[in-house]
Amino acid sequence: MQEHVVPAIMSGGSGSRLWPLSRQTHPKQFLPLTGEATLLQQTAMRCRPDTDIGFTPPLVIGAIGQTAQVAQQLDAVDLAGGLILGEPAPRNTAAAVAAIALAAEAEYGPDALVLVMPSDNHIVDTAAFRTSIGIGLALARQGRIVTLGITPRSPETGYGYIQAGTPFPSGGAAISAFREKPKLDAAQAMLAEGGWMWNAGLFLFRVRDCLQEMERHCADVLTPVRAAVAAASVEGRVWGLGAADFAKATSMPFDTAVMERTANGAVVPVECGWDDVGSYAALWQLSAKDSRGNAVSGDHPVTLIDTDNLFVQANGVSVSAAGLKDLIIVATPEAVLVVHRDDSQRVKEVVEALKRGGHATLL
């Protein structure tokens, strides 16, 4: 029997920290932020069917209003053909993974293997990524629910951490502990201790194991999602999940719903130059820069005089700057954003303020 490995992409999230590049109707995964292809396309292209792993076409879950965009983007890189699941409203990652597992079961049977990935990751070393997937797949074939843990580069306080326990002979290890977004001193202590990895939302499992663990640990998620899948409106390869049922699913992360409760968890370390492109500061880090550290992009002229370490994107409007350093400048025909690079996390506050100010059309 042929083994199916299904790359499943979770295309939720609005990317509000990358506003105004990322808009509600056109969030960051649909943008070519770190190359010619969009983040969604790059994610799909990492798992092309013609690699040694033998992937199926990607299965994507995202907002029901964006399924056409997803289909168009995958088609543009010759990766159409997988199912696209439309969420009537976001219900966090446990419900999304449940829908993925149920759709994969319907499509490929209960023995199919599934690799769950966020749609907005940047990965430098695809070969290292695939090697870790290979190790993870071996564990998934043994019934493990596997998470790929990113070897941390710095004591980040914005991520969850996973601690590796007893190692397995085939690679990877049991999970010894979880720790949600730590304080800085705790994060530093974990880095010093070693064996801790960032939880990047990358999961590997066999369909029937995942469904069994969800049945056991979070039936309040699985049962409504099963009903939503049964009630789905099917249009070609797009399944619009039933809104009334999907809304009944408990909204919680897959980590807390399953990974922290299962006895069959495993973690496989991966060191692949991973980044979640979660802020303009991160985007600046990933961008090509001139000799003074300025990263310039967009379709309109950018004029810089005596500037250092700027991130400038000029979309539909020209940008000129003089005598500046360490700033983010993003210009679009509707909205201009200027923030200090150290404040790039505060773009969220800007978005909140625009909401409060009744300027939702800008978002």
Add this chain to the structure above:
Amino acid sequence: MQEHVVPAIMSGGSGSRLWPLSRQTHPKQFLPLTGEATLLQQTAMRCRPDTDIGFTPPLVIGAIGQTAQVAQQLDAVDLAGGLILGEPAPRNTAAAVAAIALAAEAEYGPDALVLVMPSDNHIVDTAAFRTSIGIGLALARQGRIVTLGITPRSPETGYGYIQAGTPFPSGGAAISAFREKPKLDAAQAMLAEGGWMWNAGLFLFRVRDCLQEMERHCADVLTPVRAAVAAASVEGRVWGLGAADFAKATSMPFDTAVMERTANGAVVPVECGWDDVGSYAALWQLSAKDSRGNAVSGDHPVTLIDTDNLFVQANGVSVSAAGLKDLIIVATPEAVLVVHRDDSQRVKEVVEALKRGGHATLL
């Protein structure tokens, strides 16, 4: 015989240090930068015919392509009716003053008094300004070529300075020395010494005295301009100066052509809250500000989070900023400018770079 006092406004200059607010086709004097009225309108309104001085309607000289804009702006504040002289190309202020004097002679005779003013000055204390004009007019009636000297507030290096000599009984003084844009230590020494004033391009004279001094000291300006006026194409109140003749006038400032050469010069000090709105830093100084020093203007929403001393203009596009201080942010649908306030003089460099880069349509 009725005495005519002609307010004459020189509307040259492109205001490139206020780009992209100020555009080549719509320079700063046509913009409402410091109030509801434009700088040109404010200049004209300071010399309304119904004041105690008894001004004629304003006479304006500016680019031939902008005479319709001038007429429309004066009409909007009920100050139409004066002549508008169209320059085929800019030839500096000596040629402009010559054209003004010749047009005033044709219109009001050789005994008319003329007050020459730049079109882009901001003046807080109009009463003090008019008092100094009164003193200057008395000197002009005696045949003096008068300049109004601005009492300096600081050792500016961007202006020319005039030193007052022997005082006249009726007020004002003979001119003792001129000094073009000094170094900082020289400017500081002049402020410490006292008696030095900024040369703001504000002149007062009787038409026949001005023409006589120009005949004597700069016939290479006066003769070609006289021919250009004689060859002017007249359309209603607009005189289009003859291009071939006007181009032959030596291009030099009125200060060097006449004021530094005449034996009949006089200076009258004026302390009226004068500013030439020569940079965004100056504009920020003149603007209304919130409690953290942010000056916000324009027709689109501006969202500021934790910012100090910003100048933000949002014209046709919204602007959001977080975690910044001392910046100039100007956004228009075509161009966005961001500069540090200390670098606001460098906007000129930006404009030069855009020219070199072939982006003249943005200017």
